[in-house]
Amino acid sequence: MSKKKANSTDKQVPEVLADAQSRLEDIYQRLEVSEDARQRLSYPHRLIQFSIPVRMDDGSLQVFQGYRVQYDITRGPAKGGIRFHPDVDADEVTALSFWMAIKCAAVDLPYGGGKGGVKCDPKSLSNMELERLSRGYMRGVYDFVGPDIDIPAPDVNTNATVMGWMEDEHTLIARRQLPGVITGKPVGLGGSLGRVESTGKGALQVLNIWAEKAKKKPKKLTVAVQGFGNAGYHFARNAEAQGYQVVAVSDSKCTVYSKDGLDVDAVHDSKKDGSLKPVCRGKKEHGEVLERDDLLSLDVDVLVLAALENAVNAENVESIKAPVILEIANGPVSSKAEQVLANKDVTIIPDVIANTGGVIVSYFEWIQNRSGDYWSAEQVNERTEQRIREQAESIFELAAKEKVSLRTATYMQGIKRITDAMDSRGSQQFFSAQ
Secondary structure: OOOOOOOOOOOOOOHHHHHHHOOHHHHHHHHOOOHHHHHHOOOOOEEEEEEEEEEOOOOOEEEEEEEEEEEEOOOOOEEEEEEEEOOOOHHHHHHHHHHHHHHHHHOOOOOEEEEEEEEOOHHHOOHHHHHHHHHHHHHHHHHHOEOOOEEEEEOOOOOHHHHHHHHHHHHHHHOOOOHHHOOOOOHHHOOOOOOOOHHHHHHHHHHHHHHHHHOOOHHHOEEEEEOOOHHHHHHHHHHHHOOOEEEEEEOOOEEEEOOOOEOHHHHHHHHHHOOOOOEEOOOOOEOEEEEHHHHHHOOOOEEEEOOOOOOEOOOOHHHOOOOEEEEOOOOOEOHHHHHHHHHOOOEEEOHHHHOOHHHHHHHHHHHHHHHOOOOOHHHHHHHHHHHHHHHHHHHHHHHHHHOOOHHHHHHHHHHHHHHHHHHOOOOHHHHHOO
């Protein structure tokens, strides 16, 4: 990014955002991005920070910190998820909203980038406490969200139920129905069919496109999946169905591994007992239980990162053996780690194209909410696959043409659309040429 200061009151860019933006200087030069656009992309459009007092089940009061960032709204209303996690802070949410801006533009959605969150441990909350927290979050952001302003969605540790509570709270405050204010809702409350599995299925489709171009057959590829939440699970079960050998998955507690391949649904079912069990595919015996982070160093063909950002970093990157990394989480490979992996010729299929299935179906849900015309699951899947195919093919072609990484090509595609929109409203070059 440009080192030029916008004014003397500029604050230092937070480290996590600086890491996200550090990938941009080469892209700016390749695209000849105007100084105006560089400055506008250096800082978020809006940061909202607020307190959420929640009456706990035991009668005590606990105050949680809530955040919402709208990074850029040049191409349309902000779009991005809400996460409940102990590590949520303003810097993390800002970086995630920046990635959302790039992602939405990369697949040509009429959105800007947004992201929100609450600093909390949702696993320690009862369902009633979680509902109070969710409704309190909506009260905190009510003035800054809406179908034409900012459209939240689920993210880490939130789901359709949480979105339903938030949409209902918005309805109570507004005294009118605006289902398009939030996506990822339950189907009965205006949610779209196909939304729950969309992120995992979309990531698999992008992996399939890579495999086609690399002339690789799924049945010959072994896969390890870090993060066995919603996106990781749906990716793994669909990958297994298409012939990939899913040999390992991990959650926040452990890794389960079998060289013969895991029975993904059986492993997922084992979570109901509190911990993953290594149930092998087509066999009665079990595989192995390993330490949680052992998954990263397994000798597999494809390492899938579906947990949190910076999962692969400068401290553990040397242990990576997989020649291909598929990013389903947002920002799971730090920029320093990516430099090391590039020197090892590791192919990274980046988050900004790999995990777009979720936001694409969210876009379709928004359209359905606004039109009142609801689609079948087949229609949703067909339209999602078509958009991913078109945009991913464009990125692969650009990467080959420019001889750059897939991440650089994706950023180029997204940044060009954003900066073209910015410059269409006038730039220094335009105004100084009067």
